[in-house]
Amino acid sequence: MSASVSMPLGGVQVGSFDSYEQAQAAVDYLADQKFPVENVTIIGSDLRQVERVTGRLTWGRVLAAGAAGGAWWGLFVGLLLGIFAVDGSAWIGSLLTGLLIGLLFGMLFAAIGYSASRGRRDFTSTSTVVAGRYDVMCNPARAEEARAHLARFSLRG
Template identity: 65%
Template sequence: MQRTGGERMRTRLPLPTPPTGLTVGSFDTYEQAQRAVDHLSDNKFPVENVTIVGNGLRMVERVTGRLNQGRAAATGAAGGAWWGLFVGVLLSLFASPETNEIVVILLTLISGAVFGAIFAIIGYALTGGRRDFTSTSSVVATSYDVLCKHTHAEEAQAQLARLSLQG
């Protein structure tokens, strides 16, 4: 059968589904849940039957510092310099033999830094002081469950009970 126009053959990816299985352990931190799964793995448990699930997801934004015009310019210049370096290296690869590659790279690096700083200052000015701090964001869970397929849950619980006795 021939396909036409807008029709395309697509590989269908499975839709995300909630994890299944029995809870064999609950932990306050991700590291504790990882330690539990690592213990199972060390004891030759088939860990492909295990899932770590984060519960009570929260978006956490950690403020890392003040943002002012100078810091915005410096950050923009640094990002622009990296782009300039990338473009300069690409251009120097395809330059004629009589071209000095170092000069090309330096000029594009400096140009990238200047344009990066200018655009960062413009972007900072457009915020009008509404956001004059820098931050990083991440999604964290308040607790973690280790789930296991029903066929292996009893064995997993027994091994994790031994782990808790070890301290």
């Protein structure tokens, strides 16, 4: 069945919730009631991006993060090269060489990237997209049954 112009994407609204966890719990309740949840869609509306500043970005933090990332890549390359080592000391040598080169290149590339920003973003942050409302939508043929189940769900909690 394809959506028509008059029917919104996902069907008709059978519930609206303030958080995704509440909408997810409602759909889980429908599944527990043996409702065919393949007829249900959760749609987030009123989207906004939330960026939480986690700290100040300094040269020390930039170089440390670059060194850590480069060290992991160097360790990986060293392990791959260690496969071709003829004895144990050559294996350890390739591992340590890869680790050291990766550490140095990681610091170098992090320093280049940070200096190219010229201080326009001297902080670290994490970003998420959140919705102001989460609507549970359902195929119109099953909407009344879903509403009845969700009415019992809302009385539970």
